[in-house]
Amino acid sequence: MNRAFNRDLIAELDALRSAGTYKRLRHLTTPMDAHVRMEEAGDVIVLSSNNYLGLADHPDVIAAGVEGLERYGAGTASVRFICGTLDIHRRLEAKIAAFFGFEAALTYVSCWTANEGLLPTVGVAGTTLVSDEFNHASIIDGCRLAAAKKMRFKHADMADLERCLKGAEGRAFVVTDGVFSMEGDAANLPEIVALAQKYDAVTIVDDSHGAGVMGATGRGTIEHFELGGKVDILTGTLGKALGGAAGGFVAGSGALIDMLIQRSRTQLFSNALPATVASSALSAIEVLETHPELLAKQRENVAYFRAGLERLGFRPLPGPSAIIPIIVGETAFAIAMSDRLLREGVFVTGFGYPVVPEGSARIRVQMSSALEREDLDRALAAFEKVGREVGLLAAAS
Numbered sequence: 001m002n003r004a005f006n007r008d009l010i011a012e013l014d015a016l017r018s019a020g021t022y023k024r025l026r027h028l029t030t031p032m033d034a035h036v037r038m039e040e041a042g043d044v045i046v047l048s049s050n051n052y053l054g055l056a057d058h059p060d061v062i063a064a065g066v067e068g069l070e071r072y073g074a075g076t077a078s079v080r081f082i083c084g085t086l087d088i089h090r091r092l093e094a095k096i097a098a099f100f101g102f103e104a105a106l107t108y109v110s111c112w113t114a115n116e117g118l119l120p121t122v123g124v125a126g127t128t129l130v131s132d133e134f135n136h137a138s139i140i141d142g143c144r145l146a147a148a149k150k151m152r153f154k155h156a157d158m159a160d161l162e163r164c165l166k167g168a169e170g171r172a173f174v175v176t177d178g179v180f181s182m183e184g185d186a187a188n189l190p191e192i193v194a195l196a197q198k199y200d201a202v203t204i205v206d207d208s209h210g211a212g213v214m215g216a217t218g219r220g221t222i223e224h225f226e227l228g229g230k231v232d233i234l235t236g237t238l239g240k241a242l243g244g245a246a247g248g249f250v251a252g253s254g255a256l257i258d259m260l261i262q263r264s265r266t267q268l269f270s271n272a273l274p275a276t277v278a279s280s281a282l283s284a285i286e287v288l289e290t291h292p293e294l295l296a297k298q299r300e301n302v303a304y305f306r307a308g309l310e311r312l313g314f315r316p317l318p319g320p321s322a323i324i325p326i327i328v329g330e331t332a333f334a335i336a337m338s339d340r341l342l343r344e345g346v347f348v349t350g351f352g353y354p355v356v357p358e359g360s361a362r363i364r365v366q367m368s369s370a371l372e373r374e375d376l377d378r379a380l381a382a383f384e385k386v387g388r389e390v391g392l393l394a395a396a397s
């Protein structure tokens, strides 16, 4: 290791520590669930996972993963167009396409690589990618890799989106998160779709936080707004509600999927989703379809926890999703507050700059159907205690 480079790294890390913005990895020794055992803090309630439906350790999902591993081994040890594609990938992709209401789908090892495969493939020179400023980092990076002209509209500002569409060159693609991960709000898909139609633009929705959570049957933000058939391209992750392991997908027309197989670099030059993960993700979608009570409980939990926070005097950002952010101010404050909550047995993460704008650091609660009422009450008691200690709530009289 080059010593001067290493010294520079250490100095930078020290600066992060002194600023109170250094991130520590927490070490878990049990599966993701309502509670986990953490080496640093013991048994804690989890309010910081995307395990929205509690499927990460669902017995069917585990059994399917084991069966996938036994049946197919680890994988084909190469990329799909060179070494073949497993029938479990085909089955999973057919399921994703049918579940979300698209002609076809293609899986990737993550939604990050799905977005990075899709955006440069469609956003060729002479076209324009129009992106909400709060879109996920994988969309931002995917746009950066594209030869298209890039335009950003102010978050959820439809007049600004229209300004971009008026200034677009060639075919325009409007790209948006379905549910914004740091705000918990849903994209204004009805207006986005209407504007896209007006300007003959293509709509791309990344519904990583909406898939399995939003809509009457968990089919996501498109279903939430009853816009089935009106969005051109959907991307999403299998690493959150839909199994919690890893994996991402693009769903769209048959021609789009065929073109991604020909041209998308993260498909052409990167291995397929491991068979065990493909099998467990397929099972997770089947569990979601056959157990609507999971979604119902997740929604009850969201409503209960939101109401509890508000009763205590917190002002969580409004939104229809499973994400409940509480703005607390500075990054170091948010991190210190989440450390303090962890000592009270609640695992919930503080996010600050550069993930969110300076001064709007937040504690982000993510609600799961795995949590019981008793967990929620204990977590609310911890929020009350810590909220008073750090001065976010008035001191107890």
Ligand SMILES: Cc1ncc(COP(=O)(O)O)c(C=O)c1O
Pocket (backbone or CB within 6 Å): 109, 110, 111, 112, 113, 136, 138, 177, 181, 206, 207, 208, 209, 236, 237, 238, 239, 246, 247, 248
């Ligand atoms: C909107 C959005 N897109 C993409 C991703 C990345 O998903 P994956 O973990 O599958 O790469 C995330 C995860 O945080 C996300 O929130």
